[in-house]
Amino acid sequence: MKFIEQTTILNQHAPDVITERLEPYINKLRQQRIDEVISGRLKDIQLAIACPSDINNAFATIRTAEALGVSNVHIITPEGTALMARSITQGAFYWVDIHFYEHFDAFLDYANDHQLLLAGGTVDATTPLHEVPIDNPICILIGNEHRGLTEAAQNACRIRYKIPMVGMSESMNLSVSAAISLYDTTQRKRQQLNANSDLDSAAQQQLRAKYFLNSVSPRLACALLLEPT
The missing domain is CATH 3.40.1280.10 (SPOUT methyltransferase, trefoil knot domain)
Known part of the structure; x- marks a missing residue:
């Protein structure tokens, strides 16, 4: 996903909205791995x-x-x-x-x-x-x-x-x-x-949303989340 598209989506939606919409398209093992990685970020x-x-x-x-x-x-x-x-x-x-x-x-x-x-x-x-x-x-x-x-x-x-x-x-x-x-x-x-x-809870949620965006195709992410500006 292009940086500008990702930034726009992150600015348009709260992290929990992004993860909720993308969750059905990311398998459970991938979600678990994302959470494990975030739990070790500095x-x-x-x-x-x-x-x-x-x-x-x-x-x-x-x-x-x-x-x-x-x-x-x-x-x-x-x-x-x-x-x-x-x-x-x-x-x-x-x-x-x-x-x-x-x-x-x-x-x-x-x-x-x-x-x-x-x-x-x-x-x-x-x-x-x-x-x-x-x-x-x-x-x-x-x-x-x-x-x-x-x-x-x-x-x-x-x-x-x-x-x-x-x-x-x-x-x-x-x-x-x-x-x-x-x-x-x-x-x-x-x-x-x-x-x-x-990382505090808010930073973890923001990072989870970003990693979810990186785990689906850019076309799908934009179709589900990118709003016209």
Whole structure:
């Protein structure tokens, strides 16, 4: 389903109306799986990738974020083959909110509006990953595959952290760094919450409506729910 159609339907109808109308067209196992996924979603841990240049790394990172329950992924100033990520509408892209930015300042506006603490991964940082605080909303910021984070991006971070390594390698692949960072922070967040998700009831209902829309054909969803404007 096109993003604009989905957004229009979500704006036109309450979540319970959407799920009620689509429920007969989604099998019970699928509905059960949707509910299981929503019960593990986190909104207060997010991921941002600055200047990715390899689309395969971008895909791997998004899949990992989705698998670990992260709801929001930010792609800032993509370059090279990663520019094509905007046109992908399949797989993990259905199940997370992906935000694209042409400039880093636009991402900073989002981070400030949502009171996100920026934690940037760099090889020369002194704070180890396990000491990154997760008490408040946080966004893990990972840099380009070859150049890492720009000076401006590092300066915007409240915290710079490193993934402790004991081998000869001096750095890790972008998607590997993101995976380790998200695994550590999401695990600690859930332990702190003593729950798998930090979504309230309203957010869960909204997400369920969105996932129901993603589980039927766009033509059916539009026929049942899209009202003329």
